Amino acid sequence: MTEAPTFAELTTMRVGGPAANLLTATDEQELIALAADAYASGEPVLLLGGGSNTVVNDDGFDGTVVRIVTRGVERVPGGSGPDAVRLRVQAGESWDGLVALAGRNRWAGIEALSGIPGSVGAAPVQNIGAYGQELSSVLVAVDFLDAATGDVRRMTASDLELGYRTSVLKRGLEGVVIAVELELTQRPEVGAALAEPIAxxxxxNALAVEVGMQVSLGEIRRTVLSLRASKGMVLDPDDPDSVSAGSFFTNPIVSMHFARTLPSDAPRWPLAEEEPDLVARLDGSTAEESTAVGILADAAADRERRRTRSESAGVKLSAAWLIEHAGISRGFGLPGSRAAISNKHTLAITNRGGASALEVAQLASYVQSRVQSEFGVLLHPEPVLVGLEL
Ligand SMILES: Cc1cc2nc3c(=O)[nH]c(=O)nc-3n(C[C@H](O)[C@H](O)[C@H](O)COP(=O)(O)OP(=O)(O)OC[C@H]3O[C@@H](n4cnc5c(N)ncnc54)[C@H](O)[C@@H]3O)c2cc1C
Known part of the structure; x- marks a missing residue:
């Protein structure tokens, strides 16, 4: 009898016990059939792409694990303009392979997402993002096998309610992303293939240009890959700091009021204000008819509306800054533990060799409690934790 593979072998964090019932889907029809059967059996089901955002406990998973290695990228009709390139990509395709393919074909829109490990099908789960781009800006729809009904339906990007490192899938809607439809932008055949404006x-800074400027797709990809490598954020067999699940915590979002209680040097980014509503004038007048006093009063009211909106939208903080300023430095580990903070980046928890899932969770809980007692902010884990709690 062969031994069951372990999650230590199936995930980039390299921890976790056996996946006793592991099924592998290699094409779309097989994926639909395997997943529909697994859900219909009533047993717990765990989907796995590249295992780069999943941390499983040391006892493994008592249910069916469906590993998705389906392949295929096809160009499909449709699109919002003459330069639009619509692609339907199978869930098991490598995300970074897709970014590289886009670069070779002069398709702009995902170049700053170079080097993110894992599969295309998992990308919508947490609306992957990095270096100023997010999947949400190019995602059109997914074909989704709903665990509750066993049917495959199309879910648009707005149905998925994508947010900062989240979606309805991450929040608990159970089912399989079978394929993903994206819309990229074709750059002309001549001249430099320009990336989207840098955000x-x-x-x-790394490119020595201003935010908002455009450089070539190739320059963005090379620069992002090198920035990521300097932080251990590309999978590299020669870099022990990349034995991780990427960032272990999301950047917390707090109220503007709370953010004011933090040290003034704590980095913060007010969340985007909504566009002001188009407010109909109650007296039916047009802007031109308004008196100067009226215009000033409107401007003051508008400022007040914007202030209230951005107060309620909240502020994003830097989890890395909070961790460092709670006294946890790069390379930190609990005594005797084989899990440690990356030597390159305080946001990543790494497996220094043979760590258990428990050791990873203990370190994560320690980081959480230090940040909470220092700043009153609860950090939330970014990876999907299976059978583990912080
Ligand atoms: C070194 C490193 C750097 C990283 N950098 C980034 C980054 O910059 N930005 C970022 O956003 N993320 C980053 N990540 C996290 C991770 O790469 C992404 O979240 C990626 O999309 C996960 O893909 P995966 O196939 O490995 O997912 P897995 O870990 O296999 O799965 C993640 C979750 O998605 C579910 N899932 C997987 N496939 C499907 C499917 N087809 N349908 C429905 N659910 C599915 C799984 O059940 C699980 O809940 C990084 C990770 C590492 C290790």
């Missing part, structure tokens, strides 16, 4: 200061 991230660190990336702009």
């Amino acid at each position: 991230y200061a660190q990336l702009a």
Whole structure:
């Protein structure tokens, strides 16, 4: 009898017990059939792509694990303009392979998402994002096998309620992303194939340009890959700091009021204000008819509306800053533990060799409690924890 594979072998964190009932789906029809049967059996089901955002406990998973390695990228009709490139991509395709393919074909829209490990099918689960781009800006829809009904239906990007590292799938809607439809932008055959405007200061700095400027797709990809490598954020067999699940915590979102209680040097990013509503004038007048006093009063009211909106939208904080300023430095580990904070980045928890899932969870809980007692902020884990609690 052969031994069951373990999650230590199936995930990038390299922890976790056996996947006793592991099924592998290699094409779309097989994936639909395997997953529908598994859900119909009533047993727990765990889907696995590249295992780069999953941390499973040391006892493994008591249910069916469906590993998705389906392949295929096809161009499909449709699109919002003459330069639109619509793609339907099978869930098991490599995300970074897709980004590389887009670069070779002069398709812009996902270049800053270079180097993110894992599969295309898992990308909508937490609306992957990095260096100023997010999947949500190019995602059109997914074909989704709903665990509750066993039917495959199309869910649009708005049905998925994508947010910062979240979606309805991450929040508990059970089922399988079978294929993903994206819309990229074709750059002309001649001249430089320009990337989307740079939206991230660190990336702009590394390229010695301003935020908002455009450079080639190739330059963005090379620069992002090198920035990521410097943080242990690309999978590299020669880099022990990449034995992780990427960032272990999301950047917390707090109220503006709470953010004011933090040290003034704590980085913070007010969340995007909504566009002001188009407010009909109650007196039926047009802007041109308004008196100067009326215009000033409107401007003041508008400022007040914006202030209230951004107060309620909240502020995103830097989890890495909070961790460092709670006294946890790079390389930190609990005594005797084989899990440690990355030597390159305080947001990543790494397996220094043979760590258990429990050791990873203990370190994560310790980080959480230090940040909470220092700043009153509860950090939330970014990876999907299976049978583990912090
Ligand atoms: C070094 C490193 C760097 C990273 N950097 C980033 C980053 O910059 N930005 C970012 O957003 N993430 C990052 N991540 C996290 C991770 O790569 C992404 O979340 C990725 O999308 C996970 O893909 P996966 O196939 O490995 O998912 P898995 O870990 O296999 O699965 C993740 C979750 O999705 C579910 N799932 C998987 N496939 C499907 C499917 N087809 N349908 C429905 N559910 C599914 C699983 O059940 C699980 O709940 C990083 C991870 C590592 C290790």
